[in-house]
Amino acid sequence: xxxxxxxxxxxxxxxxxxxxxxxxxxxxxxxxxxxxxxxxxxxxxxxxxxxxxxxxxxxxxxxxxxxxxxxxxxxxxxxxxxxxxxxxxxxxxxxxxxxxxxxxxxxxxxxxxxxxxxxxxxxxxxxxxxxxxxxxxxxxxxxxxxxxxxxxxxxxxxxxxxxxxxxxxxxxxxxxxxxxxxxxxxxxxxxxxxxxxxxxxxxxxxxxxxxxxxxxxxxxxxxxxxxxxxxxxxxxxxxxxxxxxxxxxxxxxxxxxxxxxxxxxxxxxxxxxxxxxxxxxxxxxxxxxxxxxxxxxxxxxxxxxxxxxxxxxxxxxxxxxxxxxxxxxxxxxxxxxxxxxxxxxxxxxxxxxxxxxxxxxxxxxxxxxxxxxxxxxxxxxxxxxxxxxxxxxxxxxxxxxxxxxxxxxxxxxxxxxxxxxxxxxxxxxxxxxxxxxxxxxxxxxxxxxxxxxxxxxxxxxxxxxx
Numbered sequence: 001x002x003x004x005x006x007x008x009x010x011x012x013x014x015x016x017x018x019x020x021x022x023x024x025x026x027x028x029x030x031x032x033x034x035x036x037x038x039x040x041x042x043x044x045x046x047x048x049x050x051x052x053x054x055x056x057x058x059x060x061x062x063x064x065x066x067x068x069x070x071x072x073x074x075x076x077x078x079x080x081x082x083x084x085x086x087x088x089x090x091x092x093x094x095x096x097x098x099x100x101x102x103x104x105x106x107x108x109x110x111x112x113x114x115x116x117x118x119x120x121x122x123x124x125x126x127x128x129x130x131x132x133x134x135x136x137x138x139x140x141x142x143x144x145x146x147x148x149x150x151x152x153x154x155x156x157x158x159x160x161x162x163x164x165x166x167x168x169x170x171x172x173x174x175x176x177x178x179x180x181x182x183x184x185x186x187x188x189x190x191x192x193x194x195x196x197x198x199x200x201x202x203x204x205x206x207x208x209x210x211x212x213x214x215x216x217x218x219x220x221x222x223x224x225x226x227x228x229x230x231x232x233x234x235x236x237x238x239x240x241x242x243x244x245x246x247x248x249x250x251x252x253x254x255x256x257x258x259x260x261x262x263x264x265x266x267x268x269x270x271x272x273x274x275x276x277x278x279x280x281x282x283x284x285x286x287x288x289x290x291x292x293x294x295x296x297x298x299x300x301x302x303x304x305x306x307x308x309x310x311x312x313x314x315x316x317x318x319x320x321x322x323x324x325x326x327x328x329x330x331x332x333x334x335x336x337x338x339x340x341x342x343x344x345x346x347x348x349x350x351x352x353x354x355x356x357x358x359x360x361x362x363x364x365x366x367x368x369x370x371x372x373x374x375x376x377x378x379x380x381x382x383x384x385x386x387x388x389x390x391x392x393x394x395x396x397x398x399x400x401x402x403x404x405x406x407x408x409x410x411x412x413x414x415x416x417x418x419x420x421x422x423x424x425x426x427x428x429x430x431x432x433x434x435x436x437x438x439x440x441x442x443x444x445x446x447x448x449x450x451x452x453x454x455x456x457x458x459x460x461x462x463x464x465x466x
Contacts, residue, residue, distance in 0.1 A: 060225040074211040077139040092443035110455040117354035117437035123347030125214035129191035136210040147188040152441040153378035192243040195250035216345035227302035238306030240287040257287040264317040268324040303340035308380035358435040369394040374439030381439030401449035428461035
């Protein structure tokens with residue numbers, strides 16, 4: 001993998017692109033049902049929305065003002081870019097992965113045949129984030145450098161930053177402890193972004209801000225801002241405790257987060273039928289905006305999502321909400337009550353499609369298992385595991401090569417999030433055929449290290465003829 005300044009430049013340019021819709025039209029079109037609210041009610045509501053429009057967009061406007069500060073950096077530091085490119089290539093590049101890519105994504109070694117997914121590993125947004133963080137450390141050699149969270153969900157990358165003396169802001173019972181950030185310090189905002197409140201805090205301090213937020217995340221923020229301006233409540237398909245979703249909701253006025261289809265169905269049912277408001281609010285108490293009222297705030301909704309979610313599920317949720325609003329309000333007014341844009345990042349979708357391809361060809365290829373390499377707290381990597389798991393294919397999600405034990409055990413994360421240890425290769429005397437992929441925040445070197453552990457395990461077991 002070659003890291004170049006083109007990667008960073010193309011990522012920056014991508015921030016100007018508009019979101020593409022799930023379908024050719026941004027709005028989805030309805031079937032007929034009687035509208036329960038009269039036209040006067042809706043006009044009154046939209047009038048109130050117009051009066052509040054300035055307040056609703058103020059967070060985006062203020063963020064744009066923050067970005068105009070000479071102490072706000074999001075384009076990197078050119079004078080040390082080539083040095084950083086060399087460092088990244090040294091740390092993250094893999095000769096094994098390069099060999100597979102040049103050989104139709106296949107390798108035979110030590111009695112192990114490896115089929116590499118056609119799309120895998122670092123996306124340009126992650127490359128950009130790492131490059132900006134590394135450049136910041138080099139550009140401010142005499143400053144104390146902080147980061148508000150893990151830069152990305154990958155242990156090796158975060159370990160590297162700690163080795164560069166970057167201070168990871170600690171959390172306590174009251175949240176993140178920003179008291180350690182002093183005047184003239186440097187604060188890195190991670191790839192997931194930072195909340196509006198954090199940006200406001202740092203803007204008011206005498207600090208240098210290095211914003212490595214992925215442009216796809218910023219695109220989601222623009223989408224929820226559009227929801228607010230149109231008087232829509234944002235329904236966010238995401239995990240309310242995930243750093244990216246926390247940042248996104250901070251730019252919303254009214255929102256509710258649904259992590260899966262089950263929760264989306266609960267919301268759809270309440271829109272259609274009402275129900276036990278207290279029970280509904282108790283269930284979603286941590287996933288809604290302050291003062292959320294499902295009786296009024298679910299009349300007009302817009303869909304957005306955490307960029308790393310499983311795209312097929314996001315689409316299914318969109319279809320569910322479309323159908324729900326069609327049934328509730330009828331075709332004539334659906335575009336006033338519901339809208340959606342596709343905010344799943346391209347890299348997430350491409351990696352999911354590549355794993356689907358492995359799964360669909362698993363029997364023909366004779367795969368014994370599929371290995372997924374990436375941080376255990378990486379949402380996009382976890383969703384890659386779901387694909388073979390739901391197809392009934394033996395598969396494992398590991399975060400480091402050390403998860404593969406010399407005793408032929410593997411420590412891995414299950415779909416439920418549990419970390420378990422179990423026997424790995426079922427018969428070391430036979431040749432092994434495996435598939436491998438990695439999350440968008442996983443360096444190629446981590447894949448190489450993991451495969452090397454498997455090659456060594458097989459070799460030591462005597463599975464290869466001497």
